[in-house]
Amino acid sequence: MTIDEISASSMANKGKGGGVANQFSKLLSTTDEIEESNKTRQQLEQQQRAIQAELKPLLAIPTMKQLEDENKVEEEKLVLLQKEIEAVKDRIANPSKVAAAAVPSRMSSGHSSASYYPANRFQQPKPKPQDKTTLKRKINHMLGEYKARKRKCMDFVDMIADAMEKRPKDVMGEKVLDLETDEQEWGMYEECTTGKIYGTKPKSNAKRGLLGKKNGNNDVDEVPIVKIPAKYKDF
Numbered sequence: 652m653t654i655d656e657i658s659a660s661s662m663a664n665k666g667k668g669g670g671v672a673n674q675f676s677k678l679l680s681t682t683d684e685i686e687e688s689n690k691t692r693q694q695l696e697q698q699q700r701a702i703q704a705e706l707k708p709l710l711a712i713p714t715m716k717q718l719e720d721e722n723k724v725e726e727e728k729l730v731l732l733q734k735e736i737e738a739v740k741d742r743i744a745n746p747s748k749v750a751a752a753a754v755p756s757r758m759s760s761g762h763s764s765a766s767y768y769p770a771n772r773f774q775q776p777k778p779k780p781q782d783k784t785t786l787k788r789k790i791n792h793m794l795g796e797y798k799a800r801k802r803k804c805m806d807f808v809d810m811i812a813d814a815m816e817k818r819p820k821d822v823m824g825e826k827v828l829d830l831e832t833d834e835q836e837w838g839m840y841e842e843c844t845t846g847k848i849y850g851t852k853p854k855s856n857a858k859r860g861l862l863g864k865k866n867g868n869n870d871v872d873e874v875p876i877v878k879i880p881a882k883y884k885d886f
Contacts, residue, residue, distance in 0.1 A: 787883040794882055804830075840877035848875055 680688070713721075805819075808828070812819045815827075823830040833840060839850035
């Protein structure tokens with residue numbers, strides 16, 4: 652109870668218990684004392700936060716015992732590394748000892764070195780054949796990537812050609828972009844989706860006879876070596 656509450660209670664009781672109220676009022680703190688105590692508490696809290704802020708970087712510094720323990724661990728690691736280095740140097744200096752130690756004891760019990768070291772020990776294992784469905788999906792994915800990249804490249808060439816008011820063929824030439832096209836890399840290639848053949852057929856050096864026919868075995872039309880397959884749809 653505050654002093655005001657005690658005074659109000661004594662007034663309600665018409666003065667009865669006034670002595671008790673006086674005694675209680677001596678024990679209670681006044682408003683000024685309470686405000687002063689609050690200010691003192693706030694100042695102490697601020698001092699505590701300041702001290703904690705100063706102690707935080709100091710506490711982060713390791714102690715001498717921690718440093719000694721860390722140095723001890725690092726020294727043990729260094730000793731192990733030095734032993735490994737010495738072992739490697741010893742193996743390099745004495746390869747015959749290493750080879751003799753590598754031969755198992757069963758060779759000394761009648762087994763020849765040929766049986767322990769097979770002829771194909773350096774050959775890589777053959778890759779397992781892939782599932783047909785998985786292979787078709789990979790081919791479809793690569794075809795999609797190839798066509799998407801080529802489409803973006805040609806769109807870029809068309810934009811440059813429009814801006815420069817030139818033909819796309821001139822923009823792809825050496826004087827502007829100097830692009831390496833599929834025709835330059837493959838010569839002739841066939842798009843199996845549409846059946847179209849792209850590129851320029853190389854000139855034949857075969858001699859022609861009197862009737863205009865080519866001599867020799869060059870009368871067969873050249874078939875493009877590179878063929879871009881069509882996407883699979885049967886899975």
